[in-house]
Amino acid sequence: MSGYTLQALYADDDHLMKAVRETRDQDHHISEVYTPFPVHGLDKAAGLKETRMAITAFLYGLVGFGVAVWMMNFMMIEDWPRNIGGKPSFTFFQNMPAFVPIMFELTVFFAAHLMVITFYMRSKIWPFKQAENPDPRTTDDHFVMEVETDKENIQDVAEFLHSTGAKEVDLKR
Amino acid sequence: MSHYEAPVRKPLVTGDKVYKDVTEDIVRPIEGRANKTWWIVFSIALVAFLWGLGCIIYTVSTGIGTWGLNNTIEWAWDITNFVWWVGIGHAGTLISAVLLLFRQRWRMAINRSAEAMTIFAVVQAGLFPIIHMGRPWLAYWVLPIPNQFGSLWVNFNSPLLWDVFAISTYLSVSLVFWYTGLLPDFAMIRDRAKKPFQKHIYSILSFGWSGKMKDWQRFEEVSLVLAGLATPLVLSVHTIVSFDFATSVVPGWHSTIFPPYFVAGAIFSGFAMVQTLLIIMRKVSNLENYITVNHIELMNKVILVTGGIVGVAYITEFFIAWYTGSPYENYTYLSFGAATGPYWWAFWALILCNMLVPLTLWVKKYRRNIIWTFIVSIIINIGMWFERFDIIVLDLSKGRTPSSWAMFSPTFVDVGIFVGTLGFFFVLFLLYARSFPVIAQAEVKSILKLSGDKYKKMREEYGDDVQMYNLPEQRPLPDFKGMVEELEQKNEEVRDEKGELIESLLLKIGDASNDNADDLKRLSGVGPALEKKLNQIGVYKYQQISKMSDKEFTILNRLIDAFPKSKSRFWSGEANILNQI
Amino acid sequence: MILIVLGLIGVSAGFLSTPNNVKEVKQQMEASHGGHSDGHSSAQQNDGATSKDEHQVGEHHADEKSHAEHAYTFLKNKPWSALFVSLLFFLFISLGAFVFYVIQHVSQAGWSPVLFRVMEAISKYIVPGGVLVYVFLVLSSLHLNHLFVWMDPEIVANDEVIQEKSGYLNIPFFLIRAAIYIGGWILFQRLITRNENKQDDGYDQSLYKKNITYSVLFLAFFAITESMASWDWIMSIDTHWFSTLMGWFVFASMFVSGITTIALITVHLKSIGYLQFVNNSHIHDLAKFMFGISIFWTYLWFAQFMLIWYANMPEEAVYYVTRMEDYQLLFLGSVALNFVFPLLILMNSDFKRVNWIVTFAGIIILVGHYINFYLMIMPGTVAGQWSISFAEIGALLLVGGIFLYITFNALSKKALEPVNNPLIKESKQYHY
Incomplete structure (x- = not known):
């Protein structure tokens, strides 16, 4: 036995949300939803877990902060201590106010860039990646919900999707 | 909402x-x-x-x-x-x-x-x-x-x-x-x-x-x-x-x-x-x-x-x-x-x-x-x-x-x-x-x-809770069951066709099994993924490959996606040598 | 019904804290006054060592005076300064809350109208608080205390720098200015909240629009008077010292304290069963402001400190030298309380929705900003002679008691939901 996926096309976000809720109530498994814009509340309605992007950003920020502290301490204090403008920078803490700007910048730099790279990797998007949306209209004004089913139930599920008001129902090949 | x-x-x-x-x-x-x-x-x-x-x-x-x-x-x-x-x-x-x-x-x-x-x-x-x-x-x-x-x-x-x-x-x-x-x-x-x-x-x-x-x-x-x-x-x-x-x-x-x-x-x-x-x-x-x-x-x-x-x-x-x-x-x-x-x-x-x-x-x-x-x-x-x-x-x-x-x-x-x-x-x-x-x-x-x-x-x-869309005109449902069956039949045909090809291939180069299989990765252009695919077909040994000719490589090309056809022409020679050492 | 019950709770909460405190404080004030006059002779002996630092800050040109006399002046100043810190702190809390309230009007914010009554109640303290500060300033100008050295004609006569400033720093002008600031704030507070409350009987678009106009006018007025008030009441204590950032630095502190107080009172009211239409998204947003403005405060704190540290010009750097040498614990502590804790506690989005975490962070922030005001005023008036004693705690309790009484009294008199605000529906179903 092998699984099949049905694609139901909707022309409105509210309509889609209603259909998503009904489909979940019927215990059908929604494998994917393609939308042209972020539909508020869709992730919760479709039962997605919360994303952990913010946490990664926090961790990357800590890394950036650490790199900044290590770098400036090594270059200015350990490797080549200098007395600049009558301010001996021979210990890290005496000189710290001057280090704060770069600590901040590197924290942001690491957090922002590494988080975005993580996002691209996790969502598998990069140059030359082929798009996977089933219908070109889903980046314009249409919405596709994909529901998994098997050979036996396929007609019932299709009829159910039809009854939710789907504009078109298709089989994913 | x-x-x-x-x-x-x-x-x-x-x-x-x-x-x-x-x-x-x-x-x-x-x-x-x-x-x-x-x-x-x-x-x-x-x-x-x-x-x-x-x-x-x-x-x-x-x-x-x-x-x-x-x-x-x-x-x-x-x-x-x-x-x-x-x-x-x-x-x-x-x-x-x-x-x-x-x-x-x-x-x-x-x-x-x-x-x-x-x-x-x-x-x-x-x-x-x-x-x-x-x-x-x-x-x-x-x-x-x-x-x-x-x-x-x-x-x-x-x-x-x-x-x-x-x-x-x-x-x-x-x-x-x-x-x-x-x-x-x-x-x-x-x-x-x-x-x-x-x-x-x-x-x-x-x-x-x-x-x-x-x-x-x-x-x-x-x-x-x-x-x-x-x-x-x-x-x-x-x-x-x-x-x-x-x-x-x-x-x-x-x-x-x-x-x-x-x-x-x-x-x-x-x-x-x-x-x-x-x-x-x-x-x-x-x-x-x-x-x-x-x-x-x-x-x-x-x-x-x-x-x-x-x-x-x-x-x-x-x-x-x-x-x-x-x-x-x-x-x-x-x-x-x-x-x-x-x-x-x-x-x-x-x-x-x-x-x-x-x-x-x-x-x-x-x-x-x-x-x-x-x-x-x-x-x-x-x-x-x-x-x-x-x-x-x-x-x-x-x-x-x-x-x-x-x-x-x-x-x-x-x-x-x-x-x-x-x-x-x-x-x-x-x-x-x-x-x-x-x-x-x-x-x-x-x-x-x-x-x-x-x-x-x-x-x-x-009013504030008005429904903000019209129900679209719905396209009638096709017969999905029929479609699926047709699809499965087609797949089966493909599978049958493949089976025949494999049979003819193995007939020429001889059967082999997983026991003491050779390391096919030593052939040019073969990585772990391709080796696995070759194994699935039934190709395990250098000896088998050394017997292959253009005709067999064409068959492999049909069976395996992204088959490195240009490199495969060195294989029989390489396999011959590898087989002797 | 709600009104009556709330009234009882509000009034009793207010009264429970106030009368106790008033008595307590009076005793403490007397005690501390007495203690000082008794104890100043012993203080004289102990303070020989530290008086060098005080010397820089307090009265530069009064060299002929003995160190002991300095210490005596500082100690005499101490209860006064303590009272002044508390008076300013709570006036600025209610002013900060009022500014926040007014900004909600101007920006037509959709999330906050459910909290308007709380903000209005807090801002009500501007009236008595303003009067109290004014009375205090009048008393200072009558030479009952020695907080503002430039008020002392003897010192001015020997101080060229202060003489140059006397076109601005003189008693009559000082009092006139203070009257304008405080009067203006009270006027706008009455006007805007009255218009808002009138709408409980029915929505009136002209009043709504008028309030936006008044709010804009208030903000313009406030932007200037707040800076000037900080120069007058805080910066002029360290008469020789100057910093262009002072006004905005004080603003950041009052703003975050005001918002924190709004959050604390809201959470408190929610916990005793009121304000049920306030959901955790509203708390989240208040906490977000607490977080954001705390960082903004730190930014200004750092900007001021770093620039003075970096340039290291003697006339400026002396300000931080005193604070770092005599007040090291508080100086570093205030940064920890006002920056590190809010940053770590309130960064997480989920934590901002949890009432007890917000309360905990709020208390830390309020303590931190009390210390911030303490650090702006005390070093200039008592130099090294500081301690957190009965005078400080008593003053804090006294003024805090009055503040809470006024606030909860105001809360008890009004329905807690501004039913006719045009944005109230948006605010009630606000969810984020």
Whole structure:
């Protein structure tokens, strides 16, 4: 036995949300939803877990902060201590106010860039990646919900999707 | 769930738009052809840019002596331009980040272009310090690299080095923020494109964005976190620019209010530049329904607020300069001495352009008058240029040693480079306006039902919980069961066909089993994946492969996806040798 | 019904804290006064060592006076300063809350109208608080205390720097200015809240629009008067010292304290069963402001400190030298309380929705900003002679008691939901 996926096309976000809720109530498994814009509340309605992007950003920020502290301490204090403008920078803490700007910048730099790279990797998007949306209209004004089913139930599920008001129902090949 | 917004709020999208209209309106300037006006403006900008390029080449080949700097005023025109451009580059990220955190929906119509403007402006800003180095090919010395590559370790106590970190972080983070927001919009253009070349380009640009729900969830979280990071980042950038001056002991530069005051001034000038650009763009690209008079008024209010903050800072500077009791403070850029001294015109240009003219925006009628707003925005930009000129040149011209007081006059090279950056900026912006979705359409669509006038009217008429869509005409259901069966049958046929092929193959080369299989990865072009596939067919031993000829490789080519046909012709030879060792 | 019950709770909460405190404080004040006059002779002996530092800050040109006399002046100043810190702190809390309230009007914020009554109640303290501060300033100008050295004609006569400033720093002008600031704030507070409350009987668009106009006018007025008030009441204590950032630095502190107080009172009311229409998204947003403005405060704190540290000009650096040498614990502690804790506690989005975490962070922030004001005033008036004793705690309790009484009394008199605000529906279904 092998699984099949049905694609139901909707022309409105509210309509889609209603259909998503009904489909979940019927215990059908929604494998994917393609939308042209972020539909508020869709992730919760479709039962997605919360994303952990913010946490990664926090961790990357800590890394950036650490790199900044290590770098400036090594270059200015350990490797080549200098007395600049009558301010001996021979210990890290005496000189710290001057280090704060770069600590901040590197924290942001690491957090922002590494988080975005993580996002691209996790969502598998990069140059030359082929798009996977089933219908070109889903980046314009249409919405596709994909529901998994098997050979036996396929007609019932299709009829159910039809009854939710789907504009078109298709089989994913 | 309902899309409710208080009726007192004015609609942000006018003209009864639905989702489809948003797409069409935003794509039109990209799919259409450029008109004559665009070409004329573009040519002027290009000429200015080339002129500036000439001046830069002249400066670099001859030396900084071509500029108007002198011993007293060793910083003037270039740093003024640098600060001016960086300041302009503040509105974009402010709009997209700070207004996102404050959940101001009106930002969605303007954030894309404002961010583009930010990036282009910061690029212009970055040029000036690099040219001022005199030997720009050694610009990499600002990086923290070990001594043997050139300089000593960089000096982390220098605000100028902080600038390097701040501005490069700002530029790169803004770029990433902007680009991530662009992905869904590029995807939209990609899916509409008819010409293969265009489709290919936008396909690459869109990174294969498909609009999956998990991607959107991450997208929104990433945007929010980036906004949270970019907000202090925006503040830090102009703060650090202000440190360039404020950490010194030069009267007029050393002032603790500089950091927040510079930031407010930057936003003030940045919004003025956004007004200048968007007022033209909404007209040329027919986007009046998205960038409404309401948007312009709101931006004018931001200008009023930041202008007010700047005004309070001016008063503070003026007052404290007197309050210190220090005689040197009487010659700073905001002082009685400046107002009556040789640079009186620069002082009064600042007061007029930044304090007096913007006062007209207090009147609602002028705030909503597009032409007046346009004029005021240009005046503010001039005024903010003078503010930086005043801070730098006036404060340096009368320092603590009266014997070295001096005046500054720019040369044609100074002016030329400035004009050149203006040209470069407009070249970039004009190209952007022709090839990028200038409004974040995905975001506008997400607020359309809240703030679009069509839907606001619907709520007014039928109550707040009205259903905002019509059921579509449904396509009748095909016979999926039949389709599936047909599909399975076809698969089976394919499988049968494959089975026959494999049988004929094995007949020629002989059977083998997994026991003491040879390491097929030693053949050229075979990796673990291909080895596995070969094993699935029943090919395990070098001996089998050595018996293969072109015919067998053709069969393998049919059975295995991405079979390395060109390399396989070496296999039988290789397998022969491998078999003997 | 709700009104009556709330009234009882509000009034009893107010009264429970106030009368106790008033008595307590009076005793303490007397005790501390007595203690000082008794103890100043012993203080004289102990303070020889530390008086060098005080010397820099207090009275530069009174060299002929003995160190002991300095110490005596400082100790005499101490209860006065303590009272002044508390008076200013609570006035600025209510002013900060009022500014926040007014900004909600101007920006037509959709999330906050459910909290308007709380903000209005807090801002009500501007009236008595303003009067109290004014009375205090009048008493100072009558030379009952020695907080503002420039008020002392003897010192001015020997101090050229102060003489140059006397065009601005003189008693009549000082009092006139203070009257204008406080009067203006009270006027706007009455005007705006009255218009808002009138709408409980029915929505009136003209009043709504008028309030936006008044709010804008208030903000313009406030922007200037707040800076000047900080120069007058705080910066002029360290008469020689100057910083252009002072006004905005004080503003950041008052703003975050005001918002924190709004959050604390809201959470408290919710916990005893009121304000059920306030959901955790509203608390989240208040906490977000607490977080954001705390960082903004730190930004200004750092900007001021770093620039003065970096340039190291003697006339400026002396300000931080005193604070770092005599007040090291508080000086570093205030940064920890006002920056590190809010940053770590309130960064997480989920934590901002949890009432007890917000309360905990709020208390830390309030303590931190009390210390911030303490650090702005005390070093200039008592130099090294500081301690957190009965005078400080008593003053804090006294003024805090009055503040809470006024606030809860105001809360008890009004329905807690501004039913006719045009944005109330948006605010009630606000969810984020």
